[in-house]
Structures are given as structure tokens and as C-alpha cells.
Amino acid sequence: MSSRNKILAAVKANQFSYAELPDLKMLNTLTDTGDNLVERYTAVGTAGGSFVYEVADYDAIKAILQKEFKPGVKIISGVPELDEYTNVEDVKHELSHSFADVELCILPSNLGVAENGALWLTEQQMTVRVLPFIAQHLAIVINKDNLVPTMVQAYQTIGDAKYGYGAFISGPSKTADIEQSLVIGAHGPRSLSVFILP
Amino acid sequence: MSSTATKDHAELAAIFNRDEPRVDWHDETLWWVRAKRDIAAQKLPEWELLRETASQIKNNVLSNLSSYLEQFEANAIKNGAIVHWAANAEEHNQIIHKLLSERGINRMVKSKSMLTEECHLNEFLAQRGVDVIDSDLGERIVQLAGEPPSHIVLPCIHKKKEEIGDIFHEHLGSAKGESDPKILTETARQHLREVFLTRRAALTGVNFAIAETGEFVICTNEGNADMGAHLAEIHIASMGMEKIIPERKHLGVFLRLLTRSATGQPITTYSSHFAKPQDGKEVHIVIVDNGRSIQLGREDFRNSLKCIRCGACMNTCPVYRKSGGHSYHTAVAGPIGSILAPNLDMKKYADLPFASTLCGSCSNVCPVKIDIHDQLYKWRQVIVQAGYTPTAKTIAMKGMAFTLASPALYRAAGKMGRLTFKYAPFAVNNGANPWYKHREMPKAPEQSFGEWYAKRKEQKK
């Protein structure tokens, strides 16, 4: 017998009597559905090390990025409105390793979570999976209406969507492995800027 | 760790306890993490129902695990992953070695996976000429130090920054005497970036595997799992078979609990959902039993398989905090490790269920409501019945059985004991008393129950 069948047989033999899945309704009604999502997102995101900006339009984003990033550095944009940078579509066939020198990567998100500052991006928004990890800095653009209170609503929004890969990203890469002192910039981006559009 | 293989928890704890200021520091640091967990938990009014729900979902998983495993496998295959099954650690290691050697790969980058620690994968591959680099900062530090992790979430919590500075100076060329965590982290970042960019194979653990979709989720703060997996040609994900959850929406329960319980953060920086391989790349999933199906059959201990490896039970445990993770001489330390290890080898780990005060703090913080301290108590009985009692306990318990069997001796021994506590505490608080290392000595009562009862009878007359 293959290990697969042996393992499954052993599991089957040792499983105890069937226990129903719990109903999530009660839990979901107790879960926050509140308002002030931008305010709350901003507070939690900032506490998690992100720079959160509420901006009026794409021009405001451009102005901030111009101030924060010197001209000449490699910037890749997956946001069509931010078109003065290299468009991710034009470089998506390059080897993932070639993005090692990307200074800033700007991507859109359609789902943000107020309770933990997380933003959901699938391969569709990333285009290249490694981009939001390998770039030295990351910026994510989201519409205010796409914020939800908690992970409960987040997974309701995701539903049974099909994706090859997706990630919640809630801040810059960080570690506290040395004596529990928080250090921003472990292996991934050294900063996360979140731009919230009206 | 061959030098410690024959020492039991009490002996190893005694070694850790030689450096008192360090013990205090270790104790306080972990308690601080526990306090952060409390603050995070108290922010959610539904916290207790969340724990209960998670526990019930896991109950359902364990009661239907074989179907869920088949469902997960079928969906993962549909997604384009290749699924392997390993009955034990040896088979797990062989599968991985074969995957690498078939592709002529002799260097691999690995993100945090306690399962591979449990299986001793690094040693297995090293003996076969495959170099493995751990990419989680804490794991890299202990790897360079030639030690196993001492905590499942905080692998080098036992190390001071000056020691880490010395290790980095020796291995990564940082300046001598440099101990600033920022500079040391930057040193590791540069070193590991080069590793990520040059490894053709990446191994990761799995936090949750979803039966409904065949995807698996990995949670990190550093982004190391993603850096490794997205840059490599082949991504191998090793998972204990209990990592299954039924549906994607259940992540909305578990991801809310995991990091709040672990470190007090509302979520990890990255919660990555891997469904399909990238174009032209391979994803292999290794599902590992290694004693889990046996544990499933032990009615008193099967709940231990609900564990989501948050580490909260360790942070809160008074014994763990004061004895250090290495004193448990097993991959998963602390209260939960002390339940899991005897399932694999009751004789070797007979001491672990005794390394507890049974105070119940672990059960109180566990996000999936495992009855940890009850299980530790039950293991003690199983171990004693099987004749595997740790030596120190055997001597003391034999004395006790003898005294309890003889009422006259019991009275005399009790009186003697009380006199000794009161007038010569050094006589019991020294290493010669085998009980002392295992528990705090209670304050001696002024009179025993027997004396009190006799006196009361006197007075009533």
C-alpha cells in the first residue's frame, strides 16, 4: 500500500464521531460592522508601520511620490493613472530576479481591512508575484469604498474568487527577532505607503 | 544536540538557571509578549466566541480529516500542484531529497517550518551534500549558532543581541562588537537577499491548507517565505496533515486569532495564499503524518492536533519562561510540545508532561481552546502506568507511596517535613531534594490536617 493510502486508512480508523461545523452567523453578528473606516484603517496601519495618506486624487499621489523618491531610481507602476513610471505590463515577461533593483513598486488594491491594516492583492494586481516583496519600497493605492471593517467581511468579499496567488499585506516587512526590538525592513520592502482615494 | 540528548528537562533547566539575570530577562521578555496578546484580545468583544468557533472548526476537521485530506489533495492537483504523502520524518526527508537531487539542486532556501525541525531535515540533507539556509532571521541566527530554535514563533528568544553580534561578526562579517538590532538585521538582509536570488529551490511551511480550494496560506512578518518561493523554480511546501481547514472563509476566524495570540499584532505583515504555480514553475506539497494519525486515535490527546502554533502557551508558561525552550529537548517546546512529544516517543519524552505546574494558564490563552494542562496531567498517568516515570520523580514517588501506605510513618514524615521546612529550609531547597527542581515548595502549614483534627476533637470533648 502506498503511504498515501496507509495514512488515509490510519486517519479514517482513528477519526472520532463526526462533529458538525459551527455556524458562523452568531460570531459574524457580533463582529464589528462599524463606520469611520478610513480613520480606523489609518490608525491601525500607522501603528503597524505604514505611511497612510488620504489623498484627493492621483495628482496628490504623484506629488507625494515625487517628494519621497529621487528621479532616476527604478520605479514600476501597476496603476494605470500613475503612468510616468515603467508600466508593469511592459516588463512582466522579464525574469523575476531582474526586479532586484526596483526602488519603488506601486500597485492597486480593491480590498483593505480596517481592523488590521491589511490590503488584499492577487496576482491580477501584482502582475509579477515577487514585485511587492522584492522592491525596496511599496506603495498601494485603494479607494475608500473598498475598505471593510474586519477579515470576516474581507473573506465575504473575496468569496470563491479564483486566483493563482493572493496576499494580505499589512505593512512594511519587519522583524523583532533580535531581543524583541522591532526593526522595519527585514527581507521585503522597507516602507509601505498607502494612498486612500475618495 | 547530542550532549543534551541524555539530560532531562530538570537537568537542562538547571543549566539554563545558572545565569540568573538571563533567566529574569527571558522571563520578563516573554511575559511582555503575553501582555501584548492580552491587549490585542481584549480589543475584540467577540474574542471568546472566536476561540470557541476556531476550536469547533478544528473539531470538525479532526472528525472528518480523511475526507478533507482527499478533498485538499484533489483541489491542489487541479490547481497544478504535485502532492506527496509522507508517513514519517524519514519519508518526508527522502521525498525532499529526491525532488532536489532529480533536478541537480544542492542548495535550498527555507522559511520557517517547525515540521522540518521535527523531521531534522537540515541534518538529513547536509549529510547528503545539500546546503540549507534558513531565511527567517531568528532561525538564521540559531542556525549559524549551531542550535535548534528555542521557541516556535521567536526562535532565538534565548539569545542576547551581543551574542548575535558575535555570531554575525564571525559568519557574516559585521563589525566586531556591533550589537545594534537595526544594523544586524540589515546585515542579514543583504546576506539573505543574495541567497534568495541564487537558490533554485525554496521550502516553506504551511499555516493553513484549505480543503475547499486546494490553496495553502503562509504567514510571515519578514516576507521571507514569499521571497524564497517566488524566486525559486521549485517551491516545496511541507505540512503536517492537521493544518487542514475546511473552507476559505474559515481563514476569517483563524487569521484573526493567530497573530493576536502570538505577538499581539492584529495580523502578520504577509498572509500569502498559494493556489497555482507560477508559469513554468513547480509547486510540491508534502503532507506528513509522523505520528499524527496515532495521536488522533488517543481520545485524551487528539485535541492537541488543533494547535495552530501561535506560541501563546509558551509565552505564558511559568516553567517555559524560567527554563528556556532548549530544556524541552524537542522541536516544539513548552506546554504543547510536552503533549506532542510523548506521542512520538513516550520513553524519551517521559519527563516533559512533568515540566508543568498545571496552573492552566496555557489552556486559558490557547486560541483553539486546547485543554493543554488537562492533557499534561493525563500524560503523567499514562507515563507512570507504562513505567516510564522520569528518574527523579520515581525516587520521590516511591518514598511517597511507601509513606502513604503506612499511616504511622505518614504522620511522622509529615511532622519531620514541616520541621525541616521551617527551621532548615536549605535542607529542602538544595539540589539534593529531587522534588525541589520540579516544583515550588509550599509554605509549611503550622499544623497538619491530622494534628488539627485531633486537637479539634480534644477541644470538643
Ligand code: SF4
Ligand atoms: S497549543 Fe494553543 S496556545 Fe499553544 S501554540 Fe498551539 S494554538 Fe498556540
